[in-house]
Amino acid sequence: MTGYDDEDLRAAAEAGRHAPSMHNSQPWLFRLRDGAVEILADTTRQLPVADRSGGAARLACGAACYNARLALAVRGRPAEALLRPAVDEPELLVRLVPEASRRPTSAERALFAAIPRRHSNRAPFHPDPVPPAIRIKLIEAARDEGAWLDLLVGMTAMTGFAEIAGSADRVLRRDGLYQAEMLGWTHAGLAADGVPAGAGAPLPEPYDLLPQRFFGTQRRVDGEDYEPEPLVAVLGVSGDLPIDHLTAGQALQKVLLTATEAGLAASMISQPIEVGAARDQLRRSLGRSGFPQMTIRLGYGDPTVPALRRSLDDVLVHHPADRR
Structure with a gap:
């Protein structure tokens, strides 16, 4: 060859x-x-x-x-x-x-x-559930690339995750340097990198279950709230070394492309991964010996505009x- x-x-x-x-x-x-x-x-x-x-x-x-x-x-x-x-x-x-x-x-x-x-969709999704057959395909996609994917089932599991994610989000919001860095990657125009302000989530409301990244100041349209029972997946691998991050990245992309091919929208919720204490709490809540590397919100959403690329x-x- x-x-x-x-x-x-x-x-x-x-x-x-x-x-x-x-x-x-x-x-x-x-x-x-x-x-x-x-x-x-x-x-x-x-x-x-x-x-x-x-x-x-x-x-x-x-x-x-x-x-x-x-x-x-x-x-x-x-x-x-x-x-x-x-x-x-x-x-x-x-x-x-x-x-x-x-x-x-x-x-x-x-x-x-x-x-x-495939691109991140941070807007509210429709309440329609993801069918079991597609959920199985997502789990298999992660497994094919040497990772595991846990789908959180039931409001008990979802409420527990929401508490972990919300706590991590509050930690990051109190970090001025972190917020300044995120603002530096936010733009209103057609830059070849970073996130357009319009691609962020609408400003949060007190009754929202999950934290979202909002890169601008847009408010949601009346009546368009986030889905009450979102489907959240946690992707992880057995280790946490640099080589494990590369393995997780390949698995993450296969999961996201599998979701896209099935007609799903997705957005990543990285706050509980970025804060060490929250990540460890998430791992323990799953009963996993490995390391969570990303959490993903999945569902059916209206089309949104992708960010540009270099x-x-x-x-x-x-x-x-x-x-x-």
Whole structure:
């Protein structure tokens, strides 16, 4: 089998740049080296307050990796993902090396087609329940990528989660540096990164069950409250090392694309992951020995506008050995 070429790199990066990231910071770079597509952390885009450890950036790069794998698979050039392949190059997170050529599966084609349609929807969802068959697909999607996905069932579990998430949200709202950083990634125009103010949640009301990210000052339309019994999923993995964050990111993206392909909307609720005490409380409430890496609100929602992305050329880098 032959190595990847520049067209493969561009296809992988084009898909990868549509992955989710905290505040739409897009902390990834892509390059071609020795016939492999590599994904690197763009450390200039790591959030110094909200993501001091870099875990959120690694989660985002793992999601970008899953998109890139799909893009290569639909080209008939599937990849094996080698995570953290070089101890002497910490910014190098993933090395995608070619596997034997084959025709893409129908599932790969469907998930790849969902990539441009997937984006966070922070608006209220409709009260319609998610069918059991789709819930099973979401759980299987996480399991396929080495993660677990717990769906919170019943108001007892949901109320307990809401208390944990609300407490974490209050901690973060009291952090002036955290709030200033989030404001710095919020814009009113057509910037290629960050979050448009209009894409945030409407301002909260006292009766809201779950905390949301609101990046602007818009109020909700009368009668459009959040769903009274939301479906919340907690995604986690067995460890909490950098390699585990990359694994979780790939699983997260497969879950989100599976949801998108099924007609669901989703928004991520990261507050209980960002606050250590809340995260530990969430883990104990689930009876899990592993580590929660993200919580997701899922349901049926009206279409919303996605945030913009950096151009393809902005996320491509060239290794000196590959310059022509």
